[in-house]
Amino acid sequence: MTGDYSNNNSSPLEHEVLDILGTLQTFIRKAAPLKVDMVLEGETGTGKDTLARRIHQLSCREGPLIALNCAAVPEQLAESELFGVMAGAYTGASKSRAGYIEASDKGTLYLDEIDSMPLLLQAKLLRVLEMRGIERLGSTRFVPLDLRVIVATQTPLEKLVEEGKFRRDLFFRLNVIKIQLPTLRSSLQHIRPLFQRFVLEAAERHRQPVPEPDPHLLQRLLSHRWPGNIRELKCAAERCVLGMSPLQAADDIPETQRDKPLKSYLRLFERTLIQDCMSRHARCIDAVVAELGIPRRTLYHRMRSLSIEAPEL
Known part of the structure; x- marks a missing residue:
């Protein structure tokens, strides 16, 4: 992906929504x-x-x-x-x-x-x-x-x-x-700047160097369906910073999963996100809920729903 990961002065709270909503901002400020x-x-x-x-x-x-x-x-x-x-x-x-x-x-x-x-x-x-x-x-x-x-x-x-x-x-x-609220796949022009910003934030959070831009990554980002939208894009940026593949290649997806409906892909993504987070934080629930930004009770509810074993209290 050409270009750099230059930072700017907008807050994470603003860029996460304001960049993708674009023309809605005037209406939101009035309402x-x-x-x-x-x-x-x-x-x-x-x-x-x-x-x-x-x-x-x-x-x-x-x-x-x-x-x-x-x-x-x-x-x-x-x-x-x-x-x-x-x-x-x-x-x-x-x-x-x-x-x-x-x-x-x-x-x-x-x-x-x-x-x-x-x-x-x-x-x-x-x-x-x-x-x-x-x-x-x-x-x-x-x-x-x-x-x-x-x-x-x-x-x-x-x-x-x-x-x-x-x-x-x-x-x-x-x-x-x-x-x-628009989906990422309907706002392709926002994928690159949002991904770049999330990469910078993840690198700072994990105290890791910012990875070199990959000339082949942009096309993969633009062609992905993004069923998890901004949340999934954040996860992809974090995986990139941690040296993992930002996106799972189509050839790596088991044949039995390729024809599953969107709901199944969302469950698969959510399960992967929680498991990755649990692994990186040594199954420390306090650290996991802090990173995911959800209440402890919601995390346990989703883990039960996704058949993820919860650590003993």
């Missing part, structure tokens, strides 16, 4: 300060989490950004996690505590993978959005809140509504502003 709810829609790895953080930063809201991955919370605990609980509300509830919604007062509540939220909980979330407040589990006292809600989904919510998997009234309540 971020508005007190309206938003839907972020895009494939895995397109930067929904990063964009949610950026919107919160630009909103100038004084409260915190409170993020919750709906798929990572067991259904039986979801209500108390979201709404909070009063002491004695159920067996084991020895103390009163606020939930995620209440904790986001005057800030931003970010609900990732909203499409995995059970229908019953969707009805309760709808009431929160309409009333702008909550009642903790076990309490009848209404707590008014200054809320701003951002939700993210991989599957279009309109499709889930038609399938009966998402409440139509909640969809219309949330869908004030929808931002569709």
